[in-house]
Amino acid sequence: MANDNTVFVGLDVHKESIVAAYSVGFGEVSSIGSIGVLERDIERLCKRMQSKASNVVFVYEAGPCGYGLQRQLSRAGFACHVCAPSLIAKKAGDRVKTDRRDAEKLVKALRSGDLSFVHVPDERDEAFRDLVRAWSGAKEDLKQAKQRLKSFLLVHGVRYTGSADWREAHRRWLSRFTFPEVWSQLAFEEHRRSVEDRLTQCQRLEQVLRDAAPDWRFYPVIQALQALRGVQFTVAVGVISEAGDLSRFDNPRQLMAWLGLVPSERSSGASVKKGGITKAGNSVARKLLIEAAWSYRYIAKVSPIIQKRHEGLPKPIIDRAWDAQLRLCRRFRKLILQGKNRNVVVTAVARELAGFIWDIARRTPVAAA
Template identity: 45%
Template structure:
């Protein structure tokens, strides 16, 4: 393998790419090459003037343009990494931000080894993740549509006190009448929007279940489903968002990645801890915090959990049961100390990360 001679930083936008490079084994300032249009052909033509693909190490920040550029460069033999924008060190005194300065900064930090690369998923894994996020967006839209309908009915004295969105609630809605035709139109449109949003959620859920049956990470998904409050949608979300959990050498790093550890500002003898950092993947963090609430009940294997345990290895079931016993006991203990329920759920979610990491690192993709 050829030795790297240039470290290249790219500031990527949907229409343009700014290019800068820093010479290896030297401490001189990086140099700006120029700006080209967003095209793999134009970019490789500019990079070819610096050297062979094996002599260049390229990086750019993760952004809305996805992973198409890094995959194309890797296919042509370039060393290319996508780095986390939140981990790029910027001086507080820098008040001028341009594409040129960003590219020069990336080139300098890349040469110094101070950039943190992100895990690039395989195309099939990214497709499942897109489907998971599409379903989550549809659920959020459904929630907003329902809230609009409930608010409209509440303003006009048609509040419902029972369980909503079931057969009885639909019968209640079908009997509502308004004196003004305009209000009846609004009511009908809101009901149709709720129905369409519900149908979209059902279609995406069915598609997600169907595609999961042939996914290579299905053994890990089924392993995580042995945990209490982790159903197939939650397990698919965790695996699709995080990928291979073996990239985390220790569960503490996994907890920190999800932002479930407290922030800290310490200096000398003064130690001060604050709220959760809430960094990293917010989709998985939401799933874990919601799952933590189910551990307020006593440990048991219910009707919904029993089928998920069938066919799983004994050591995976033992981990899941150990997690349930420990987390249920810890939830009650924290609440008995007077800790707020939100802080209790955050603490349980943090410990749940450790058991998820343990199961995820023991199982292999198909």
């Protein structure tokens, strides 16, 4: 790829501008400057680059502008990569950052093969992921609304004697409680209504997800993953919508690293120091797996709920899910008996659970994109 027949183009993409730089082979890097963000501006740049070499390769950093530019260039027949900005090498003494220098740096890193590219989902997969993220955002809003209401009640010394689990009994008690002061009562009602509204939104979005999932090409994988303990529908949908096709990972260790569940390390010479997990990957999928891993603190068993999820699944998938349950439950108990912190234990179990998810996903055929 790195020869005089290839022109490497780096794009520093922003909402209102795109700054470009290029080099032909390993020649001098030249700056083009701002080219505009309209479709005709991109087409003009492509024609200009085609006049310099027969093969044109573009790259830009993943960011808030999404993958629209990558898809436009791909439809035009050009190779366009999207790189991970957190994995771009930086000089410790470099204190000058401009759009022009960023574009030139992308060109140099692209032609030397030093960039890590991110997976670009197709438009239908991304649309389904948008729906899942809307549900995930509603869950976060619900969590914050509940916390605000709890804090409000605590400030006023109001305590619920039962289990404050937001089920019918708890919500019925909240609807009947009143404050002697009118203004406090108004504030309380607004907090309570906020929780109720977020609950309704979460339920509505979850139902939309359940209705839409059968039309998605990864639905067989979602069904297969639910054979695993702790991986109910919302967890399976969340993980697959974020990770996409798990066959793009050559082994389970790559998936674990992408999820940020592998230990960090800082070693030099004979000194080897390992720390907490890197948290370098997808935070949404990682949180879902950690939530699922808590279910393995109990003894291994096939509950009626899991038994129902097994209906219609191939026997090899069910057997693999049982193997996972035996191993992970045993792993949880063993680490607890060794005196490990419970959060450390559940993270270790989540890491191994990711390996079983990778294995089950690769055993499940899906439709082509």
